[in-house]
Amino acid sequence: MEDTNKSQYVLELRNIEKEYFGNSVLKGINLKVKAGEIHAIVGENGAGKSTLMNIIFGMPVIKNTGGYKGKVLLDGKEIDIKSPNDAIELGIGMVHQEFMLMPGFTITENIKLNREILKANPVSKLISPMLKTLDVEAMRKDARKALKELGMTVDDWLPIAGLPVGYMQFVEIAREIDKENIKLLVFDEPTAVLAESEAEKLLEAMKRLAAKGIGILFITHRLDEVIAVSDTISILRDGEQVASMAKKDTTMEKIAQLMVGRKIERIERTNNRASSDSEDAIMSIKDLYVYMPGESVRGVSLDIRRGEILGIGGLAGQGKIGLANGIMGLYRSTGEVYKNGQLIELNNPRKSIENKLAFVSEDRRGVGLLLDTSIEMNIVMTSMQIKDGFLKPLLGIKAFKMMDEKKIRKHANKYIKELDIRCTGPTQYTRRLSGGNQQKVCIARALTLEPEILFVSEPTRGIDIGAKKLVLDLLIKLNEEQGMTIVMTSSELGELRSICDRIALIYDGKLQGILDPQDSDVDFGLMMAGKPGAHAKEVI
Template sequence: MDQQRPILQMTDIHKQFPGVKALSGINFRLFPGEVHALMGENGAGKSTLIKVLTGVYAIDQGTVDLESRSISIQSPQHAVEIGISTVYQEVNLCPNLSVAENIFIGREPRRYGRILWKEINRRASQLLKGRLQLDIDVTMPLHSYSVAIQQLVAIARTLDVSAKVLILDEPTSSLDQNEVKQLFQIMNQLKNEGLAILFVTHFLEQVYEMSDRITILRNGEFVGEYLTKDLPRIELVSKMIGKELHMLEDLPKTKEGREGIDEVLMEASGLGRKGSIEPFSLRIGKGEVVGLAGLLGSGRTELARLLFGADRADQGSLKFGDSGGTVNSPKQAIEQGIAFCSENRKTEGIIENLTIRENIILALQASLGLFRTIPRKKQEEIAEEYIKKLNISPPNPEHLVKNLSGGNQQKVILARWLLMQPKLLILDEPTRGIDVGTKAEIQKLVISLSREQKMSFIFISSELEEVVRVSDRIAVLRDRNMIKVMDGHEISQHHVLQAIAGGQSTHG
């Protein structure tokens, strides 16, 4: 493949936003007739690179060549005109229009100013059958078909505008196995016809099944370009998360894992949700920290949302404590003593225009109801206790939360849930975007509460060493499957990394 010239070449691409270097020195090549996977964790720069390539953002520095000619992509429409088309995870077509209308929208064949509907329907049907082996009624509204069919219609539209480069951005995240298989058959056919396909996905199995070449980004920087057949999975994972294999033996653990569970607090049996996470079984002990490890998109948050009842399981069972109570909604979860600290602290956590005090007492006040207001003096006492306990800065309870640093905002959310004295606290990325000192404080707090107050935790983090450091057991997820549960002596960064890279399904 290297003997031919790349159809697309991006060289030394830089893109900066106020206070953030989104891309720094990125190189990317795409050859005709190949599927090229773009890989990287959260914040790696994948989305920014695609937006540069599709004309959403202008580059600050670097060059883009298409078919050996230097180009400057002015807008998404310009990108399409020069042959660069994108199909997004959320299909950006018009669901109320027919399939045929969606394929030809803005380019309808006309005669004397009138749209030739029969011609549109004939050409749409011919295109779908001929190129994509898809025999459907093109006069039906797009919304009457599955997401998989809608994506194929979006691909058909790009083919009709003579795309040279097709970008597929997380195309399989909403598809079932048969639909993925159908999409892959089409991708293989298009590849054989010489189309260059840029494939963005979180699913490792799919990367190794479909791609010829892989480019890895990390923290907005270029890690490398590799032929897929020459890159072992464990090396791919270690390059994505930024831990070379020889560096993984091992940071000292903050706590020693325990063997076995003294008392079961929660038990999930065959719990799953179609399109979200495959069925899994997991027991959580009283006073135990269970870490969830896996790459972005592996199913960690989806698993946590099922345990909290934020998403409804469509198979399996979930029992809590001796009562055997079930959890089907966040309200039931909170009543059972389960709290959830979301990774989206801006949208699901803090109320920006309230004070530290008001944010801390929010959940407690909600549980008491409108007519049992917590007295102001009591509110102040509670706020001061938790400000001191968690070292929230500045220590003024009347300070607006929006004016705090990210780390201190996170502590305020933690304080809110700790005040509820939950039996199980689910922490989803509790230390993302905060300084090293605050990270250490939160880790120590989790360990001391689990040991001294027998509080149980689900601890989710993209930072492998952090999960290893605080967890008694670790459930490893990959491609929305729980593939391994490790305890005590098994737990090390190297073992977790190996499991993420490849392993068999198991339960714990």
């Protein structure tokens, strides 16, 4: 009787656990998908969705980091998926958020890649079967069939290069359903890059595939899509499965609350400069567009109040990261940014720094640090380049300058002590520091510029819990003791709510609204999913 019960599910996950370097990212996940069912998985950034999909599809990152605990069953039988090839052979397909297409190949060639149909010819019959040639017509016939199932009428012999993004997404799906043994399809944010009309077509295609008996796992942050097509909905939060329910038993508001709901531990502020709701704007952003790949900003207008800690939140790829990068001139931008009423020149990092802005990048190892350079040089480098700081006349001649090593050493030791940078000394290479201490070096370099506004992007990414608390406490200290205005961009909504005075939420490159940290989980969840809540503050 138990076997019969198992076999009704095309996929079962039992007590799945996964750690990355001692950090638990999946904590006992139990999930079931029936044949012909659309099962949605929703959650914030970092909830564990991608890790779960990597396990199901056998991505190398799982094996290379120690594997996982628990069981995966397909059609009631336990399986061990060691690679994507294993998954494909078992009938599991995945439509990735990032396209896995060959631009120089045609639609048909992409659909049939690694599954080409061959036919015999006189040479292969005489010499070797290895000399068979492509059966182009048979391949095109299969490709047209797969495209037709998705409601696509595009010519199958067009090259991928130059196709609209929506067409590329459908080619990805067509490639998966062309496989004869497909049982389960995993869709990872399939509508993220699609226009609204294209997204509607894709959702209809998903319904048609489910009607054929294919089980579908649907990862998305768009709650209206979840309600529109899903049969069952599972919510992940901080690696835990907080709920699984039938669509009929839930609402968009309930999903939003479960997705972000958590106890907010507000860090005590001794001098909350923004508590009076002062309207004194130190910076005004007008119709800002930032052309940052994957994090573009589309017409954001926002006032930053003097002396506040403003949070910038949102899901991955929605544009929150692009805001600071654009203002600081790291990516091409258009629009207007005023500081204290004066227009700041965009697309010019030097001008941004001269206007007393400083930036701690989200990519500390790729952009924020010179890893094979000493701590002290990392701290003073930007000041030396932009402000001629830490330089002295060479042999008394002002026109020629050299590094003031004594001043550099004294300054570096000051910040090592003040920020509690754990190191062997100021000459230690930053590569050899822990993630939390590397982050402190980035902050020290920004503070060396003596900014009035400090932009910090993902300040606690990749560092341990203890170091996170130290970094957040440091930001509060800078705000309260030095009166520094801080704009903190983070994927960790709980952190934003713990220290910020206001939180601006970005979706699809646009400002959805501004919330108080104490506003409801429902409002935060809906706004992050592109559905403004009832208590959103007026955008100013």
